[in-house]
Amino acid sequence: MIGIPEGADVELDLRLEAVMEGVLVTGSVRGRAIGECVRCLGEVVEDVDVTLAELYVYPERQAAATEAGDEDEDVRELQGDLIDLETALRDAVVPALPFQPLCREDCPGLCSECGAPLADDPDHSHETLDPRWAALGGLASQDDETKES
């Protein structure tokens, strides 16, 4: 429904700290998520600003913990000298995004009759044709057909 588009700029303000177990990454992540309004399908632009706090452990540490039966599936490992931030970013950003994005709080959605966005035309309504007029309408179109032939 909503997410930060691939290739979009994400601003990171991170601090890396060496700790006993590995490297602690803390800081903030800012970006712009683009999505679709669940009511009217219009574009939703949501600024994201979340904080990140992740511990990346040394693989040796993790291996030792696994052996000790102390495994934690959520633990992130250092990849050699590198940190793979992608999953951490995703895990930080996704919960911050609205589950059901709306273009605006009171989005009136789409007309159930014709599907037009009601935000553009709030007073928009559809006259229900009086059955008698509907019958006349039928006659008129029959006339048109006879004229044509």
Ligand SMILES: [Zn+2]
């Ligand atoms: Zn909407």
Ligand SMILES: [Zn+2]
């Ligand atoms: Zn309508």
